[in-house]
Amino acid sequence: MSAYVTKSPWVVHYDGSSCNGCDIEVLACLTPMYDVERFGIINCGNPKHADVFLVTGSVNEQNKGIVKQIYEQMPEPKVVVAVGICACSGGIFKDCYNVLGGVDQVIPVDAYVPGCAARPEAIIDAVVKGLGVLQAKRDAMLEQKPAEEAPAEEAVEETAEAVEEVKEEGGEE
Amino acid sequence: MIVKAVISIIAYLVLAPLVGGLLAGLERKLSAKMQRRVGPPVLQPFYDVFKLFEKEKMAPTRFQDFYVLIFVVFVIASGLLFFAGGDLLLVIFTLTIATAFLIVAAYSSNSPYAEVGAERELLAMMAYEPMVLLTAIGFYMYHGSFNVRDILASDTMCLLPMLGIFVGWIFILTLKFRKSPFDLSMSHHAHQELVRGLTTEFVGRTMGLIEISHWYENVFLLGFVFLFFANGTAWGWVIGIVVAILTYFVEVFIDNTFARMKWQFAFKASWIIAIVLGMVNIFVLYLCY
Numbered sequence A: 001m002s003a004y005v006t007k008s009p010w011v012v013h014y015d016g017s018s019c020n021g022c023d024i025e026v027l028a029c030l031t032p033m034y035d036v037e038r039f040g041i042i043n044c045g046n047p048k049h050a051d052v053f054l055v056t057g058s059v060n061e062q063n064k065g066i067v068k069q070i071y072e073q074m075p076e077p078k079v080v081v082a083v084g085i086c087a088c089s090g091g092i093f094k095d096c097y098n099v100l101g102g103v104d105q106v107i108p109v110d111a112y113v114p115g116c117a118a119r120p121e122a123i124i125d126a127v128v129k130g131l132g133v134l135q136a137k138r139d140a141m142l143e144q145k146p147a148e149e150a151p152a153e154e155a156v157e158e159t160a161e162a163v164e165e166v167k168e169e170g171g172e173e
Numbered sequence B: 001m002i003v004k005a006v007i008s009i010i011a012y013l014v015l016a017p018l019v020g021g022l023l024a025g026l027e028r029k030l031s032a033k034m035q036r037r038v039g040p041p042v043l044q045p046f047y048d049v050f051k052l053f054e055k056e057k058m059a060p061t062r063f064q065d066f067y068v069l070i071f072v073v074f075v076i077a078s079g080l081l082f083f084a085g086g087d088l089l090l091v092i093f094t095l096t097i098a099t100a101f102l103i104v105a106a107y108s109s110n111s112p113y114a115e116v117g118a119e120r121e122l123l124a125m126m127a128y129e130p131m132v133l134l135t136a137i138g139f140y141m142y143h144g145s146f147n148v149r150d151i152l153a154s155d156t157m158c159l160l161p162m163l164g165i166f167v168g169w170i171f172i173l174t175l176k177f178r179k180s181p182f183d184l185s186m187s188h189h190a191h192q193e194l195v196r197g198l199t200t201e202f203v204g205r206t207m208g209l210i211e212i213s214h215w216y217e218n219v220f221l222l223g224f225v226f227l228f229f230a231n232g233t234a235w236g237w238v239i240g241i242v243v244a245i246l247t248y249f250v251e252v253f254i255d256n257t258f259a260r261m262k263w264q265f266a267f268k269a270s271w272i273i274a275i276v277l278g279m280v281n282i283f284v285l286y287l288c289y
């Protein structure tokens, strides 16, 4: 049975040391143009209510504690999506003296969205992919064992199809 | 009489969360349409609550969930008293106790956001309580009884003689439903300066229970609107139910067209309304009935 968490993923968004480009794109997903609420996605701004953690920008010495704390405050099942090339690897800021690199330097990341800035379609795609991971984690929670690395194939396929449909709809306009 | 009461109690227990959840779903759809979005499925609030029940348990103190449980029990109890035809004053005070426990639950977490939310909820209570009491008093003055049963049995519609009180009640419903411009203590929208205000620290099933009790609460607050129209005939019932549901969507409309106001405005506005519309109406009732 598919878990309800895949039907109502609430998002908390944290801006690491991003240039703000990716943040604007994350917010663009909420606008009438992309309207992620039709998938039940809400930007709830509270880690304790959130299922999906969107991080934009790289982690540095100052914010690594914050990123960790937000992650720890989220109740299981949860997924982390790194948005933009900065969040994936450090990107253009990689060589700065205070930058540690991508978000995966401090917390486990489930989906990476490349791009500078990441496109809203790609962000939605990543969140929907993350739903497969959420489903797998939920199943693992039910069986009382640690989550497997690979997300449930079926769920990913299903959600990927949904995204394709949306993209087609968008293309027609 | 007793059979009737038992039937309405069971109907309330089963139907109220369904109706409340559906109204919440339609509300989100309507808000989305007003913003030219597609919006979530109508059943989305149910998905949200089922999801919340799937989440891990987490609480800053072990007392918090206990207080929330008392809140839920008292909210449901106040609705039960109402739909069983009980005393309006008892209903109102039971609901007040429920809200008080929600506030205590928020305070117990010791989180700054929850505390600010709890404080604002206290201010909101102070703002709407006078009008709530005046509404009950108005019903008493017109019908000569605080009992919902007697009010329903009356053969005249009390809307016109109680028009001021009706408008006042609709006004404070915005506070009670926590909708803009008075969504001071928490909000379903993306006002994030308080994180989630009152509900910041409620996780998973605790939050789910709170959502469900809001559905119960909404239905029974709309029940008050219905009381203004009951006149013992089928027409009274139909008009009452239609107006009650319309009221909800008027609140959604207001929610979408106003920005959040400061608590000072909420306080002044609702006291002025209570004094001008409520008191004057009570005085008129005193002279005429």
Ligand code: SF4
Pocket: A017, A018, A019, A020, A021, A022, A023, A056, A057, A083, A084, A085, A086, A087, A091, A092, A115, A116, A117, A118
């Ligand atoms: S990936 Fe590009 S747009 Fe996004 S935060 Fe980094 S530099 Fe800015």
